[in-house]
């Protein structure tokens with residue numbers, strides 16, 4: 001720990017102890033976010049700080065020392081037990097460090113980093129607590145008898161945890177409404193023979209964009225649908241839009257701005273930027289991406305057509321933008337901006353369970369139409385689509401003529 005203060009040694013350090021240096025960093029809040037695989041601890045700081053992290057056993061605990069720091073007088077109380085964290089303890093060390101001890105329910109791996117300020121938060125110290133290697137059990141994909149596999153639809157509720165997404169005039173948070181719509185969509189997909197939904201997040205926690213794609217790939221998803229709600233300064237603008245990845249420029253300036261904002265999710269969530277394989281990956285990506293892009297286009301058109309029947313559509317064509325979360329080379333992917341949360345009427349509709357169900361039904365119908373028109377070989381849906389088995393009747397939409 002002392003190495004973090006190379007310029008202050010021995011007697012100098014001791015003589016400084018009784019009074020706090022004027023530049024002591026304040027910890028303004030400690031927040032815990034628990035996901036199924038990870039628990040994230042976030043400290044809001046008044047400025048940049050040096051820290052050290054130790055993982056200790058018997059009992060399992062994580063010790064974080066923040067150099068030259070104290071808890072702000074107005075700081076919120078220590079958070080309650082969440083996820084793998086059983087208890088949070090705080091103490092000031094004689095050397096001026098703020099020590100935070102996380103008592104853990106099980107052995108974990110810990111990673112920490114300082115996140116720079118952005119337009120939503122100041123400096124944050126982020127500690128990610130994950131299961132130790134070998135504990136994770138891969139999820140097995142179920143197969144429908146007889147020997148025809150089910151289609152896996154990855155449903156990605158945007159934002160979460162630290163990152164609320166867009167916020168409406170009445171305080172509605174994008175992360176909440178898109179999770180509700182995503183869950184509703186999952187229910188509808190799971191109710192259909194030959195299809196299974198997997199949610200990339202199923203709670204109020206942050207998942208880095210790359211992890212969302214990894215989760216979809218780990219489940220061998222046949223389609224990736226990211227659910228969002230748009231926001232724009234002009235509160236009169238409303239309607240839904242459907243996007244696919246653009247290889248080069250975005251369709252228009254507005255799409256480019258939107259992509260930049262949605263991609264900033266990782267910055268807001270404070271993800272560590274330790275994925276340095278981007279350049280190499282993008283070269284390989286381009287080779288396999290064109291095939292899934294054309295599939296994305298066809299699937300997105302189906303979804304847009306259905307959305308057009310239940311809500312205003314902002315633009316009648318599928319839009320293109322460089323959304324990070326759509327960059328899976330091998331999985332057709334789309335991003336649905338369900339409505340403008342910045343439009344007060346649409347904001348209120350987005351909060352209504354009835355409207356959430358309507359949007360989910362439209363997306364579901366679009367996904368259904370796409371797969372019945374383009375069934376992957378060897379799937380249960382391929383059997384159903386070719387009449388090897390009766391085509392299921394959907395109860396979710398009033399009109400089945402599409």
Ligand SMILES: [Zn+2]
Pocket residue numbers: 158159165166174228229262
């Ligand atoms: Zn969003």
